[in-house]
Amino acid sequence: MxxxxxxxxxxxxxxxxxxxxxxxxxxxxxxxxxxxxxxxxxxxxxxxxxxxxxxxxxxxxxxxxxxxxxxxxxxxxxxxxxxxxxxxxxxxxxxxxxxxxxxxxxxxxxxxxxxxxxxxxxxxxxxxxxxxxxxxxxxxxxxxxxxxxxxxxxxxxxxTENEDIRSLRELLTYGLKGMAAYLHHANNLGYDNDEIHAFMEKALVATLNDELGADDLVGLTLECGKFAVDVMALLDKANTESYGHPEVTKVNIGVRNNPGILISGHDLNDLQQLLEQTKGTGIDVYTHSEMLPAHYYPAFKKYDHFAGNYGNAWWKQNEEFEKFNGPILMTTNCLVTPKKSYKDRVYTTGVVGFDGLTHIHEDENGKKDFSVIIEQAKKCEAPVEIEKGEIVGGFAHNQVMAVADKVVEAVKSGAIKKFFVMAGCDGRVKSRNYYTEFAEKLPKDTVILTAGCAKYKYNKLDLGDIGGIPRVLDAGQCNDSYSLAVIALKLKEVFGLEDINELPIAYNIAWYEQKAVTVLLALLHLGVKNIHLGPTLPAFLSPNVAKVLVDNFGIGGITNVDDDLKMFLG
Known part of the structure; x- marks a missing residue:
């Protein structure tokens, strides 16, 4: 070994x-x-x-x-x-x-x-x-x-010596890891589903069973997709019943003159507790990376000190955390090894951990005391401004359905020729600039549907709108890919189609970690085919397992922007 x-x-x-x-x-x-x-x-x-x-x-x-x-x-x-x-x-x-x-x-x-x-x-x-x-x-x-x-x-x-069995066991395990992340957030808001727990146990046990062959594991992996949909629906319910349905919102990306606390990750319950504890302290709270969509929820708009979003996707934190000046709270992944210059300002909570960082624990009632962060923030300078302006988001399923007639009419009239789902993850490799170029070169009669930190590759571009419909519709965090699925299913119903794949929707998804695997399995369960993954296909897919996905679902990779645009646009 x-x-x-x-x-x-x-x-x-x-x-x-x-x-x-x-x-x-x-x-x-x-x-x-x-x-x-x-x-x-x-x-x-x-x-x-x-x-x-x-x-x-x-x-x-x-x-x-x-x-x-x-x-x-x-x-x-x-x-x-x-x-x-x-x-x-x-x-x-x-x-x-x-x-x-x-x-x-x-x-x-x-x-x-x-x-x-x-x-x-x-x-x-x-x-x-x-x-x-x-x-x-x-x-x-x-x-x-x-x-x-x-x-x-x-x-x-x-x-696991057999390459194909190993590949399928890991694919299933990674799907479970992503499910666990979403279930964790739902549980923090008091929502649960015993059937999901039961499946997770069943699937974990299956990865130990040497009597199960490739066909058995493929079946379990596809079943994982069903429960992936269930867990994302559960989290959607937890978030919207707790904080209201996301609304179209302009989010400030500049800074104010007050000291600030930066909160990153996905856990909205942690954000709510931090906002409550910082009321009246003179400290502003900013979101970072995957916490950006919190601004779309009505419940958080009552906080005057909820200042805006600072920075970009997770991989730029080494540069941006240094300039923020104030303390940073990491509620979930993605954490990059912190530099010594700001390590004393980074705090972890929940499942996040790093040797030498202060961890904020919850009490038996799920409450957290952020006073040590607040006291440090009071002694810090205001954040250094790294950009100015606003970005727009909040196009989750409820909001899009409210203007469904407008969207449908734009499709019927030909104003919108095609939707591109460009959800998923961002990352540090230069090949991911492909997604920025792809967004820039898309025809003006196309609309991008996005969720997750992949959005940072193009959400600050001036791509315009189509009859008042922005060309980038941001549904929220990676789990809000569920919203994109709901939107697609609704459009299928409105247009009276038998197959979701008959819709004018193409899937060009960037992946990075295990939650993206969960989203992929969910889409496969919903019958979506011809999904393209980049910038590379997963290393954990053996040639035979990859062939199963290609033959049955049309899974593909990416090449270069010009050739891929020709392929997607026919």
């Missing part, structure tokens, strides 16, 4: 995988610890799935599984000590679940409940009689940190 092996993001070294240190900055020790955490979660799922069949569920266990999966997503947690603590906690949870299963009368690893009641129930046919076949993930033990370290080196991606 190599020092590490990770190929879950688009920046996998040489398009193959990171084997010494992650391009993201994570060390081999962190990568291996994350692999071990996933392995432990799979062991938890072995018992959790069986207990669920017996009618026993545990919300705390569900929460741990979701948070653990989210912890291992790209650019979220680089704190090895924190990850090892989660591994140790996971082993405790796993063994507690095993004890519950034994107590319920199920034979586990040769053991069963010794109580006379369980034995009596088994005799009369009311008790569970089968013996649970245990994978190593459900039974291994480690008595020391050294043993955990050694175990971590043996349970990573390459532990």
């Amino acid at each position: 190599s020092n590490m092996f990770c190929y879950q993001c688009q920046e996998a070294a040489k398009g193959v995988g990171c084997s010494k240190i992650g391009v993201c900055g994570k060390s081999a020790d962190v990568a291996n610890s994350q692999d071990l955490l996933i392995y432990v979660v799979k062991g938890i799922a072995v018992y959790g799935e069986k207990l669920r069949e017996l009618g026993q569920t545990d919300k705390e266990v569900d929460k741990f599984v979701v948070d653990a999966l989210f912890t291992t997503i790209t650019n979220a947690n680089f704190d090895r000590a924190n990850i090892i603590k989660k591994v140790q906690k996971g082993l405790e949870i796993r063994d507690e679940l095993k004890a519950k299963l034994i107590k319920a009368g199920v034979k586990v690893d040769g053991a069963t409940s010794s109580s006379w009641l369980s034995k009596f129930m088994e005799i009369i046919g009311l008790g569970a009689k089968e013996e649970v076949k245990l994978a190593d993930a459900a039974i291994f033990n480690a008595d020391s940190l050294d043993q955990l370290n050694e175990k971590a080196k043996t349970v990573g991606i390459l532990a």
Whole structure:
């Protein structure tokens, strides 16, 4: 085995995988610890799935599984000590679940409940009689940190020798990681769905089952797409019922003269708590990267100190965080290794972690105390202005449906010839400038539908409008790709079409990490075909698995802007 092996993001070294240190900055020790955490979660799922069949569920266990999966997503947690603590906690949870299963009368690893009641129930046919076949993930033990370290080196991606099975297991796992991220945010707002948890356990267990072949795993991966739609719908409901439906909004990208706090990531609950705690302090709050769409929600517009958006996509934070002057709160990924010059101003919360950064924990009621950030902000200079102007967003499904007649008429009249879904992620490789050039060269009778930080490649371009309809319609965060799907399905209904692929919509999506995988699986479940992914196809797709996606769904890559425009426009 190599020092590490990770190929879950688009920046996998040489398009193959990171084997010494992650391009993201994570060390081999962190990568291996994350692999071990996933392995432990799979062991938890072995018992959790069986207990669920017996009618026993545990919300705390569900929460741990979701948070653990989210912890291992790209650019979220680089704190090895924190990850090892989660591994140790996971082993405790796993063994507690095993004890519950034994107590319920199920034979586990040769053991069963010794109580006379369980034995009596088994005799009369009311008790569970089968013996649970245990994978190593459900039974291994480690008595020391050294043993955990050694175990971590043996349970990573390459532990699955068959390339195609490995590819499908990882594709499924990455879909689950993205689902966990979205479910985490919904849970923080008090929304949940037990069926999603059940599927996550089922899928995790399946990745341990050597009897499952490629066809079985393909089926599970497509089923993951169904639950990906469900989890994005759940988060959409959580966000809109908590904060109102997004509205078309102009967002200031300049600065004010007050000290500021910059909040990045995706968690709207964290933002709400920060805005409440900064009222009347003389401190302004700015969004960064994926937090930009918070400005579209009506509930946040009541805060006079909610100043605007500062900067661009996640990968520019090394430059922009330095110029901001005030403290920065990272609520989710993507975190870039902070420079010494501003490291003392970066705080983490939720699943985010980095050695040496102050972490803001929540109490038993889910409340967080941001006073240490607020006090530091009071001593800081106002942000350095890096740009001026406004950007427009808020075109989620409810808003677009409100002007659906206008959109439909523009299509029928020929004013709008085609929509291009350019959702997804941004990243640091220069080849992503393709998306800026693509947007600039699109004909004036086309409209871009976007969500996620991919928007930063073109949301500040002056692309104009079509009869008052902006040529860039930003639905929001990456999870708001759900809005784009809802819009497409509504247009399909309005035009009386049998197939969503008959719509004048093309999909040219940029991907980076695992939430993009979840969105892709959701689109495939909805029947969308001929999706193009860039700037490169995922390294975790083996040639055979890639062929399945190409043959069945028309998945393709990108080449150059001029040739791709000819292909998309026919």
